[in-house]
Amino acid sequence: xxxxxxxxxxxxxxxxxxxxxxxxxxxxxxxxxxxxxxxxxxxxxxxxxxxxxxxxxxxxxxxxxxxxxxxxxxxxxxxxxxxxxxxxxxxxxxxxxxxxxxxxxxxxxxxxxxxxxxxxxxxxxxxxxxxxxxxxxxxxxxxxxxxxxxxxxxxxxxxxxxxxxxxxxxxxxxxxxxxxxxxxxxxxxxxxxxxxxxxxxxxxxxxxxxxxxxxx
Amino acid sequence: xxxxxxxxxxxxxxxxxxxxxxxxxxxxxxxxxxxxxxxxxxxxxxxxxxxxxxxxxxxxxxxxxxxxxxxxxxxxxxxxxxxxxxxxxxxxxxxxxxxxxxxxxxxxxxxxxxxxxxxxxxxxxxxxxxxxxxxxxxxxxxxxxxxxxxxxxxxxxxxxxxxxxxxxxxxxxxxxxxxxxxxxxxxxxxxxxxx
Numbered sequence: 408x409x410x411x412x413x414x415x416x417x418x419x420x421x422x423x424x425x426x427x428x429x430x431x432x433x434x435x436x437x438x439x440x441x442x443x444x445x446x447x448x449x450x451x452x453x454x455x456x457x458x459x460x461x462x463x464x465x466x467x468x469x470x471x472x473x474x475x476x477x478x479x480x481x482x483x484x485x486x487x488x489x490x491x492x493x494x495x496x497x498x499x500x501x502x503x504x505x506x507x508x509x510x511x512x513x514x515x516x517x518x519x520x521x522x523x524x525x526x527x528x529x530x531x532x533x534x535x536x537x538x539x540x541x542x543x544x545x546x547x548x549x550x551x552x553x554x555x556x557x558x559x560x561x562x563x564x565x566x567x568x569x570x571x572x573x574x575x576x577x578x579x580x581x582x583x584x585x586x587x588x589x590x591x592x593x594x595x596x597x598x599x600x601x602x603x604x605x606x607x608x609x610x611x612x613x614x615x616x617x618x619x620x621x622x623x
Numbered sequence: 624x625x626x627x628x629x630x631x632x633x634x635x636x637x638x639x640x641x642x643x644x645x646x647x648x649x650x651x652x653x654x655x656x657x658x659x660x661x662x663x664x665x666x667x668x669x670x671x672x673x674x675x676x677x678x679x680x681x682x683x684x685x686x687x688x689x690x691x692x693x694x695x696x697x698x699x700x701x702x703x704x705x706x707x708x709x710x711x712x713x714x715x716x717x718x719x720x721x722x723x724x725x726x727x728x729x730x731x732x733x734x735x736x737x738x739x740x741x742x743x744x745x746x747x748x749x750x751x752x753x754x755x756x757x758x759x760x761x762x763x764x765x766x767x768x769x770x771x772x773x774x775x776x777x778x779x780x781x782x783x784x785x786x787x788x789x790x791x792x793x794x795x796x797x798x799x800x801x802x803x804x805x806x807x808x809x810x811x812x813x814x815x816x817x818x
Binding site: 442 | 789
């Protein structure tokens, strides 16, 4: 409750008195029966609204899932390329697993030399190389957004990541030597393609690692 | 006429109402409804909105009745609920947007000009206290009503609005200035000069 002395202006009490003289009671808009009817109506409406909220939430969730799926398929970002690289990367993984670490280098050298057999047009090769480099950069930029180290480190996953990183480094070495030697663009394109596959595989493994570390 | 804060109901009626006796609930409704609607009507401004807030208030009262400890008169508890419902509405983004919209236009729903009579005549005669109160902005009206009639302190008003004490004081001062303009029309300051 306030103290009347709080009123600072000598003319103010006149306003207050006038207001206090107003009736404090008013005829209620409706009686008890009507109040009960409206209460029931409101509680039903609230229930309906609750159901609609559930439906809306489910629809929103579905929309988000569909959006992610479409974005993953059509988008030109690293995610789509990563998804594309999964199958190729997995195949490369299977091959390297069967052959062992030594087989990786051999396979890469084979790939490096196999460019001599197939000689598509020079312009086509250059376009392919540029495209592969772009895709590789996109995946790498996406990889850069992932945390450097996951919360939970699994030995198997870590080993796979290390192996893939080694193989990417080897491909980079080969690419450098090919560029320095001034060899044909077909070899460069083949190596770039291989690099994209490897980076795609790495993205896949890193993504799985992050998801696994975030799940309880 | 009883103020809402002074209304109390016999303990046996309250106990019966808590246990779901409809007769007791009707009795409580009859005791509280006029003063509750009066308060809500003053704070809300428009009748349609007041009816809506009154319904919400009374629903909250009957839903919360089992939890009412009876440490204060029932009316004081109901007043708290009614004030809280009204201020919640005044603070709502929807209401703020509506106010902003109406303040953008020249003649908003609470503008003084909108309340002026179409036929010319002295202000004091045309406009009564109710209209003067209705001419205030919703927030200022709520502050002046809570302070002058319900006896709230500046601290209590500030707490209810979630604002500072100076907010309450400035709103009250502004409301008083406006009300004085209604009640005490400015005297012509021109002096008579003899030739």
